[in-house]
Amino acid sequence: MSSSAPMAPGGAADSIADGVDAEVIAGNQRVFTGRMGLIIAAACILYTGMHIYSMNVQPIETWVYRLLHVSGGLMLGFLLFASRPLRDDAPAGQSYRLTEKLLLAAAAAGILVAAGQLAAMFLADDRVVTGALATKHLYTFGYPLIAGTALALLASWMAPARGRGRLGAADTLLALAAVVVGGYIIGHADFLRIRAQVFPHVNDMWAAVAGILLILELTRRLAGMALVVIVGLFLAYGFVGPWLPGVLNHRGYAPGRFFAFIYTDNGILGPTTAISSTYIILFIAFAAFLQASRVGEYFVNFAFAAAGAMRGGPAKVAVFASGLMGMINGTSAGNVVSTGSLTIPLMKKVGYRPQTAASVEAAASSGGQIMPPIMGAGAFIMAEITGIPYTEIVIAAAIPALLYFLSVYFMVDKEALRNGMQGLPRDQLPRFSALARRAFLFLPIVILVVALFLGYSVIRAGTVAMAAAAVVSWFTPHRMLLREVLYALELTARMSLQLVAVCAAAGVIVGVIALTGIGTRFSSMLLGLAGESQFVALVFAMLVSIILGMGMPTTAAYAVAAAVIAPGLIRMGIEPLTAHFFIFYYAVMSAITPPVALASYAGAAIAQSDPMKTSVESFKIGLAAFIVPFIFFYNAPMLMQGSWFEVAHVFVTATIGIYLLASGVQGWLFGRLGWPLRIIAMAAALAMISGGWVSDAIGFAAGAAIFLVQRARPAAVTPARRTG
Template sequence: MSHADTRDDPAAAAAAPQDVTIADGVDDEAIESNRRIFGGWRFWFISGFAAIYAAFHMAALNGLSIERWTGIELPLLPSFPMETWNFRIVHIAGALLLGFLLFASAPFAEGEARDRPVRRPLGLVATALMLPALFSLGVTIWFAIQISNGLMWNGIDETLRFREIWLFGVPLMVATVGGILLSWAHSAPRASFAPTDILLGLCGVAVASYLIVIYGTLMRNSTGTPFAPIGISIAAVAGTLLIMELTRRVAGLALVIISVVFLAYVFTGQYLPGFLQSPAISWERFFSQVYTDAGILGPTTAVSSTYIILFIIFAAFLQASKVGDYFVNFAFAMAGRSRGGPAKVAIFASGLMGMINGTSAGNVVATGSLTIPLMKKVGYHKKTAGAVEAAASTGGQIMPPIMGAGAFIMAEITGIPYTDIAIAAIIPAVLYFVSVFFMVDFEAAKLGMRGMRSDELPKFAAMVRRVYLFLPIVILIVALFMGYSVIRAGTLATLSAAVVSWLTPYRMGPRSVSKAFELAGIMSIQIIAVCACAGIIVGVISLTGVGARFSNLLLGLAGVSQLLALFFAMCIAILLGMGMPTTAAYAVAASVVAPGLVDLGIPQLTAHFFVFYFAVLSAITPPVALASYAAAGISGANPMETSTASFKIGIAAFIVPFMFFYNSAILMDGTWVEILRAGVTATVGVFFLSAGVQGWFLGSRAAWFVRAGLLAAALFMIEGGLVTDLLGVGLAVAVYLVQRVFRPDPGAPLVVKGAD
C-alpha cells in the first residue's frame, strides 16, 4: 500500500523544531515482505475498507449508531450494541477479508511491484471457484429467509441436513480448500488483487453469514449435541482452515503447526497412553463447538474484538499524530548523554511503545531501526545492540497499565479486576527494567563507552516544554483508576491524542483521523488472526479435558518438589509461547499451565502472572526467539547469538516469577511495610544479579569468586524473607570488602596461601 502523508498541514510540519528530528521515521508504517502495495482505486478501496473496519469497532464498543443519534432506522446498517457472538463473528470475518486481500501467500522479491508473472490458468480456476463460494453465500440467504418465515431449524431433519451438506457445505469446502491450495501455487502482481485471495475472502464472508443466521436461532444451545445442524460443523471446518492460513501469512508457521498438533490430538488422543489419553470425539461434535465461546469465539477473540483493537486504534492515533516520535526524542534527551546512551534510550522508548502495541517483534522493528544503529555507533557489539532492543521491547509487554493487552486477557480469563492486575504488575516491571538498565550500564562501563554529544541530541528543555504530549497516556491511566471502563478510558485517551495533536505541527484533521483508522485496521489483522488461531487451541484444551490432566501431572510433581513443578510449568509456558505473539502465547499457556498451578494452592493471580511472564519471555528465549530474530535482522548479527545475548540481558525476568511464589508482596499482596521491603530488597538483589552476570562491580571488573558471591547475595535478597534478606546483606558486605580492599585480578586464578 502506498503511504499517504498523515499531516494535514505540510507547511506547519516543515516548520517543526529541528531538535526533534532524531526520531524521524519511528512512526512510519512498516511494510511486510508479503504485503501488497496498491495504487489507484485499489489503494482507495483497501484504505476505505480498513478505516471503516476499525471505525466500526470504535462505534460498536461505544454503542454508537445512526439510529440512536437520529431515530431513523436503517436496516442495512448494524445497530449497536451488537449481540456478542455476532460481533465476534463479524470481527473475525472482516479481518479475514482484509487480511487475504492485503497479504499474499508468499513474500515478494525486494522492490517488486508489477513484474511477478501471472499464472493465468490457475487464476481462471480460482475465478471459477468463486461460483461455489457465492452459491453457498446465496444458500445462506435462502436459509435466513426460511427461518424468518417460521421454519424450525434443527440438526436431525433429513431434508435440512441434505440441504446443509450438499447445497451449503460441499460448495463452501470446495471453494475453501481449492482456494488455499491454489493460493500456494498462484502468483499475482504485488499491486493487484489475487483471484485466490478474493476467493478466500468470500469464503470467510460465507462462513460468517451462515453462523450469524444459524446462531441467530436457538441453535447455539445445540452445539455439541445431535441437534446441532451439520452446517455448523462444516462452516467451522472452513473457518478454521481460513484462520490458520491467514495466521500463516501474517505470523508465520509456529502457531499454525501447534494448532495442527492440537487438532490432531482431538482425533488421536483416544489411542495415546497415560495422562494424554482423551475420550473419542466425532468431528461433527468437535467442530460444532470449536466456533463458539468454548473456542474461537472465546476469551482470546473476546479480548481482540474489544480491548486489543481499541488500543491498536489508540496506538494508530499516537502514530498519526507523531507522538511516538516525541516519546523517542524525550528518551534521547533524558538518557542520550550517559554512557551507552542509545541503549538506555532503547529501554525507555521501547518499553513505552511496546506497552501499547502489544507485540515484541513489531516493536523491535519500529524503534530498533533507530536505536540499534545508534547503539552500534557508540560502541556496542552488533549482537548486544540487537539484544538490548529485543529485551526492552519484550519488557514492554509486562509494563502496566496496558501490558501489551496481556492485562486485559488476564482479566477476561481470571475474572480479576483489571486495576488489580495493573497494580500487581508494577514492582515486577520495575525490577525487570532496572535489571536491564544495570546490564547495559555495566556493559557500557566495561567497554569504556561514551554518551552521545549534546549537538547530536534533542534539547531537553525543548522536550520538557512539550511534555503535554504525554497527556493521552496520563488520561488513560487516570481514567482507568477513576473507575471508568477500559473501553471508555481507551476511547477518551484516543480522542485526547487527536486533540493534543493540535498543539503540534502535525494537527489531526479528517484526513489524518481517517488515516489513523486505516492504520489501525491494517495493524489489527495480525493480532486478530493470532487470537482466533489461539482460540482453536483453547477450544481443543477445553473440549478434550487435557488441561485438567496436565494439572494432575503438576500435582504429582509437586508431591516430589513444588520447585520442580514450577520449573516444569516454566518450561511448558516458554515452549508453548515460542514463535507466537504475546497475547496468543499467554492465552494458550494459561489454558494448559495456570489451572495446574492453581490446583497446587498457588493464588490465581500469582499463577497467571507466573505463566504470563514466561509466555512473554519466549520472545527472547533461544532457540525460537521472535524479538531477538527481528533485532538481529536490523543489527546484522547472528540470530542465535543475539537471542542468547538477549536471554542474558533479560535474566532477571526468569527469576522474578519464582519470587511471586515465595513472596506475594512483590505482587502488592501484603501490608505496605511488607510491600516496600520486598520491593527495595528485590531491587538491590537485581543490582547484585546484574553486577554478577556482567562481572562489573564498584567501577572495575570482578573476579569469578566475587561474581559468584554477588549472584548468591542477589538470590538471597530476591527471595524476600527477612532471614534471607539479612544473609544477602551480610554476603554483599563481605563481597564489597573483598572488592574494595583486595581488588582481586579478575584474570588471575584463586591462590590460597600455604597451599602447595
C-alpha cells in the same frame, strides 16, 4: 546521527526519531494505491468503526459481533497479505500459468456457488433448520465451500511472487470464502448455540472446517508456522485421543460435532476472541492514534534527550523508549521493529556489538509487555479472566516491572562501563528543555490511568484516552484533523490483523481443551507430578508457558497458558493473582527465550547479527524476568501484598540484588570480576532478591566481601575506550 535530522538554531536536533511512527511494511504485505487503495482503506475504517461503535454506542449481539470481528479480519488479512514475500520490482502485468488458472477456475466455481446458495438461504428464508435432512444444501453449499476454499489455498501457495500493488485472485477468493463462512454461522447462530454441541448439521461442519483452514492460513502468513503447528497438534489430539494412554486418553468425537463445537463460543468465538474484539483492538486503536499524532516519536525523542548522552546512551534510550512504546504495543517483535530501526544502528555506532544491540532492544521491548498501566493489554486480559479488579493488577505489576527495567538498565550500563563506551554528543540530541515543554503529550496515558482508577470501564477509559490523543495533537505541529483520524482508524485495522488471527487460532486450542477436558486432566497430571511441591509445579508451569509462547504474541500465549495451567496451580493453593502473574511473565519472556525468540529474531534482522546468538544474549540481559516470578511467589510484598514497610524492604533489597545480578552477568562491579567473584555476586544477588532478612544479610555480606577484594586489588583492569 543521520545528517538529515532537522537542527535547531542552537545546534541540537529538534528530532532524532523522525519516522519511528511510520508504518512498518511486512515482506508479504500489499500496498495499494489509487482506487483500490481507497476501497481497502474504506474497508479498514469500517472494520475499526464497527468495533468502536459497538463498544461505545450500540452493542451488537455477541456472536454476530465476534463473527464480524473474525470474518472481517480474515477478509482484510487475505486482501492485504500474500502467501509469500512480494516483489517491489514485479512487472505491471499479471500473468497466470495454466495450472494456476485451472485451480482458480475450480475454486471460484465452488466458492461462488456456496455464496449464491447462502444468499438464497437468506432471501428465501430457507436456512438449514435443526432437524433438516443431512443432504439439505449440502451439494450447493457445504461441498462447494470446502472444495473451493481448499483449491484457493492451493492456488495461493502455487502463485509466484507478484507486485505489492496487485490484488491476488486466489486471495480474493479466500477473502470471499471468509465472508461466506461468517455469513453462514451468523445466519444459523440461533440453531448452532444448541445443536453444535450435540447433533450439528453436516453443513455446520464444513463451514467450521473451512473457517479453521482460513484462520490457520492467515496465522501462518502473519505470525509464522509455530502456532499453526501447535494448533494442528491439538486438532490431531481430538481424533487420536482414544488411542493415547493415561490422562491424554478421551473417548473420541465425531468430526461433525468436533468441528462445529470448535466454531462456537466454547472455542474460536470464546474468550480469546472476546478479548481480541474488545480490549486488544481498543488499545491497538489507542496506539494507532498515538502513532498518527506522532506521540510515539515524542516518546523516543524524550528518551534520547534524557539518556542519549550517558555512556552507552542509545542502549539506555532503547530501555526507556521501548518501555514507553512496548506497553501500548500488543507484540514484542512489533515494538522491536518500530523503535529498533532507530536505536539498534545508534547502539552499534557507539560501540555495541550487533548482537548486543539487537538483544538489548529485544529485551527492552519484551519488558514493555509487563509495564503498567497497559501491559500490552495484558492487564485487561488478566482482569477479564480472573475477575480481579484492574487497579489491583496494575498496582501488583509495579515492582516486578521496575525491577526488570532496572536490571536491563544495569546490564547495558555495565556493558558500556566495561568497554569504555561513550554516549552520543549532546549537540546531536534533542533539547530536553524543548521536549519538557511538550510533556502534555503524556496526558493520554495519564487520562487512561486516572479514568480507570476513578472506576470507568476499560472500554470507556480506553476510548476517552484515544480521543485525548487526538486532542493533545492540536497543541503540536501534527494536528489530527479528519484525514488523520481516518488514517488512525485504517491503521488500527491493519495493525490488529495479526492478533485477530492468532487469537482465533488460540481459540481452536481453547475449544479442544473444553471439549476433551484435557485442561482438567493436565491440571491433575501437574498435581500428580509435583506431588506436594508447589515449586516443582511452578517449574512445569514455567516450561509450558514458554513453550506455548513460542511463536505467539503475548496476549494469545497468556490466554492459552492460563486456560491450561492456571487451574492446576490454583488447586495447589497458589493465590490466583500470583498464579496468573507467574504465567503471564513467562508467556511474555518466551519472545526472548531460545530457540524460538521472535523479538530477538526481529532485532537480529535489523542488526544483521546471528539470530541464535542474539536470542541467547537477550535471554541473558532479561535474566531478571526469569527469576522474579519465583521470588514474588515466595514473597507476596513484591506484588504489593503487605504493609508499606514490607513492600519498601522488598523493593530496596531486590534493587540491590538486581544490581549485583547485572554485575555478575556482565563481569564488572567496581572493576572487572573474575569467574569466582562473578559466581559469588550472582549468588549474593539471588539472596538479596528473595527478600528475607537472613538472606539479605548473607547477600549484603557477600557483596561487601567482593567490594573489599576489589579495593585490595586496585590494579583492576581499566576499561578500554571504545568509540565505534
